[in-house]
Amino acid sequence: MPASYAYLGPEGTFTEVALRTLPEAATRQLIPYVSVQSALDAVRTGEAEAAFVPIENSVEGGITATLDELVAGTPLMIYREVLLSITFALLVRPGTKLSDVKTVSAHPAAQPQVRNWLKANLPDAVWESAASNADAARLVQEGRYDAAFAGEFAAARYGLEALETEIHDAENAQTRFVLVGRPARPAAPTGADKTSVVLWQRDDHPGGLRDLLGEFATRGINLMVLQSRPTGAGIGNYCFCIDAAGHISERRMAEALMGLKRICRDVRFLGSYPRADVTAAQVRTPLPGTSEDEFMAAAEWVTRCQDGRF
Amino acid sequence: MPASYAYLGPEGTFTEVALRTLPEAATRQLIPYVSVQSALDAVRTGEAEAAFVPIENSVEGGITATLDELVAGTPLMIYREVLLSITFALLVRPGTKLSDVKTVSAHPAAQPQVRNWLKANLPDAVWESAASNADAARLVQEGRYDAAFAGEFAAARYGLEALETEIHDAENAQTRFVLVGRPARPAAPTGADKTSVVLWQRDDHPGGLRDLLGEFATRGINLMVLQSRPTGAGIGNYCFCIDAAGHISERRMAEALMGLKRICRDVRFLGSYPRADVTAAQVRTPLPGTSEDEFMAAAEWVTRCQDGRF
Numbered sequence: 001m002p003a004s005y006a007y008l009g010p011e012g013t014f015t016e017v018a019l020r021t022l023p024e025a026a027t028r029q030l031i032p033y034v035s036v037q038s039a040l041d042a043v044r045t046g047e048a049e050a051a052f053v054p055i056e057n058s059v060e061g062g063i064t065a066t067l068d069e070l071v072a073g074t075p076l077m078i079y080r081e082v083l084l085s086i087t088f089a090l091l092v093r094p095g096t097k098l099s100d101v102k103t104v105s106a107h108p109a110a111q112p113q114v115r116n117w118l119k120a121n122l123p124d125a126v127w128e129s130a131a132s133n134a135d136a137a138r139l140v141q142e143g144r145y146d147a148a149f150a151g152e153f154a155a156a157r158y159g160l161e162a163l164e165t166e167i168h169d170a171e172n173a174q175t176r177f178v179l180v181g182r183p184a185r186p187a188a189p190t191g192a193d194k195t196s197v198v199l200w201q202r203d204d205h206p207g208g209l210r211d212l213l214g215e216f217a218t219r220g221i222n223l224m225v226l227q228s229r230p231t232g233a234g235i236g237n238y239c240f241c242i243d244a245a246g247h248i249s250e251r252r253m254a255e256a257l258m259g260l261k262r263i264c265r266d267v268r269f270l271g272s273y274p275r276a277d278v279t280a281a282q283v284r285t286p287l288p289g290t291s292e293d294e295f296m297a298a299a300e301w302v303t304r305c306q307d308g309r310f
Numbered sequence: 311m312p313a314s315y316a317y318l319g320p321e322g323t324f325t326e327v328a329l330r331t332l333p334e335a336a337t338r339q340l341i342p343y344v345s346v347q348s349a350l351d352a353v354r355t356g357e358a359e360a361a362f363v364p365i366e367n368s369v370e371g372g373i374t375a376t377l378d379e380l381v382a383g384t385p386l387m388i389y390r391e392v393l394l395s396i397t398f399a400l401l402v403r404p405g406t407k408l409s410d411v412k413t414v415s416a417h418p419a420a421q422p423q424v425r426n427w428l429k430a431n432l433p434d435a436v437w438e439s440a441a442s443n444a445d446a447a448r449l450v451q452e453g454r455y456d457a458a459f460a461g462e463f464a465a466a467r468y469g470l471e472a473l474e475t476e477i478h479d480a481e482n483a484q485t486r487f488v489l490v491g492r493p494a495r496p497a498a499p500t501g502a503d504k505t506s507v508v509l510w511q512r513d514d515h516p517g518g519l520r521d522l523l524g525e526f527a528t529r530g531i532n533l534m535v536l537q538s539r540p541t542g543a544g545i546g547n548y549c550f551c552i553d554a555a556g557h558i559s560e561r562r563m564a565e566a567l568m569g570l571k572r573i574c575r576d577v578r579f580l581g582s583y584p585r586a587d588v589t590a591a592q593v594r595t596p597l598p599g600t601s602e603d604e605f606m607a608a609a610e611w612v613t614r615c616q617d618g619r620f
Contacts, residue, residue, distance in 0.1 A: 058542070058544050059540060059542060061538070061539055129439075170542045171544075172544035206529075206532045209536065210523035210524050210526075210527040213519055213520035214517075216516065216520075217517030217520040217521075221516055222514065222516045223518075224546050225538070225546060225548070226519065228535070228537055230367070230368050230370070232368070233481075235482075235587065236534050236535060238371075238535070286516075
């Protein structure tokens with residue numbers, strides 16, 4: 001049996017399309033799972049080599065099921081990320097006209113992205129939530145609903161046709177997916193990498209979170225995402241999921257993580273991996289005095305001073 | 311017609327129970343709405359005096375529908391907050407035994423709070439999501455499902471009985487609700503208040519968010535919640551919803567908000583209102599040099615210096 005990747009199913013969703021953009025997916029068996037939790041559990045138990053799940057959506061924000069799974073339980077690590085633009089097609093049974101559509105279905109996450117289109121084109125259509133967009137397409141095939149919002153690629157699989165394509169309320173509606181595996185040595189830096197960590201504050205005092213972020217800022221490290229997630233210890237108790245620009249093998253990121261390890265109650269490293277949004281050539285020049293060379297030179301200088309060789 | 315409060319319906323949910331804990335609710339007509347959006351729209355159009363909606367849950371985190379409504383559109387203001395402990399009852403038709411329960415239903419937000427209980431007591435039960443916990447109870451009454459997770463108070467309304475009560479996976483599972491109205495002069499400070507704002511960063515640079523938080527920390531103001539919400543401008547573009555301890559009529563909070571107004575691209579004030587979690591007597595002493603008196607004394611001293619009266 002070949003090595004397998006678990007992914008959030010069913011087949012024919014944006015997740016499967018995003019997964020197939022990874023070259024390594026071609027050599028793996030791709031197995032759909034019913035939930036983010038079950039896909040990640042398959043990695044934890046060794047049933048799958050890695051799991052591919054959505055983690056962030058430019059309209060809805062962080063995918064809390066994924067964040068909460070990465071924050072708790074046996075540690076996992078992010079190996080890769082994929083960005084996919086999300087536009088919907090209105091799928092119907094062949095021959096259906098727009099004026100015939102009385103009921104529409106899709107995953108609830110699709111609703112904010114098609115709300116304006118619905119208001120303008122099908123103001124009286126009744127919305128029925130489905131477990132996934134692919135499931136909505138299946139229910140249209142079975143005659144239960146008149147139309148489904150799903151990726152255009154789902155039409156062929158369910159014997160439907162696209163009455164309309166390129167439906168999206170927000171320009172640049174994108175979803176970010178991650179390939180998650182068991183902890184391992186992170187891949188070598190590419191020059192355009194990001195590092196994901198989870199931070200738990202030691203206690204709650206004025207400036208507590210500011211001090212945590214200072215460990216990055218002081219070293220010229222840009223933050224890309226900061227999501228707070230409840231720790232389960234009651235209202236107002238949060239941990240912070242942070243994506244920062246850079247790689248743990250770089251001196252400044254290593255120093256920032258050491259600083260956080262000292263001042264936080266707990267830190268969970270979630271991986272260093274290539275950024276999907278930019279290439280090395282597009283990475284901005286760091287602030288003066290915060291390049292990798294300057295970090296190395298400063299470390300050597302301190303060593304020389306400690307040795308009396310200044 | 312008496313003044314009315316809109317609330318997230320249907321009747322018989324935790325939202326209605328929380329609303330009825332407010333003394334002012336007794337003198338208002340309470341009208342259920344089908345969504346957070348429609349309840350808040352009723353305030354914007356003047357149809358309702360205020361709307362009562364959930365905003366934060368200690369298990370699931372921020373209620374994104376509410377945050378996104380407060381962040382965008384015509385400005386609204388939070389007048390009050392209510393904290394409610396959430397424990398579920400398993401409601402069934404009279405005579406049903408636990409061993410008869412093959413299908414269970416509730417709002418999806420209930421699922422993480424009853425997951426462990428289900429695994430231990432009804433491992434084979436099939437989960438069916440409902441539009442609300444009250445709706446799940448109604449569907450049990452109609453015979454569509456065998457059992458619903460809902461507040462125990464919903465049993466009487468739907469002719470059901472509670473097979474089990476006090477079901478909750480997380481200790482201290484609480485939901486925070488807010489009463490939202492049109493912008494007005496905030497109520498006078500009580501000594502235990504919080505201030506809610508939304509911040510949009512001017513641009514994205516290392517330390518950008520740290521600098522925003524510094525406006526609070528520098529003045530000894532504690533942050534209670536920080537939630538990031540997508541701005542809709544693509545992956546990685548977020549604004550920040552922040553709750554900070556204190557009242558806008560206090561000198562240090564006013565100064566912090568002025569600082570933010572200067573350095574942010576935009577700031578939306580969402581209100582100053584009494585905290586539901588503590589009383590004035592329980593509010594911690596501020597950091598040395600950051601009490602209201604010290605802020606006042608320092609302002610007078612600078613004025614004297616400017617006048618040559620030092």
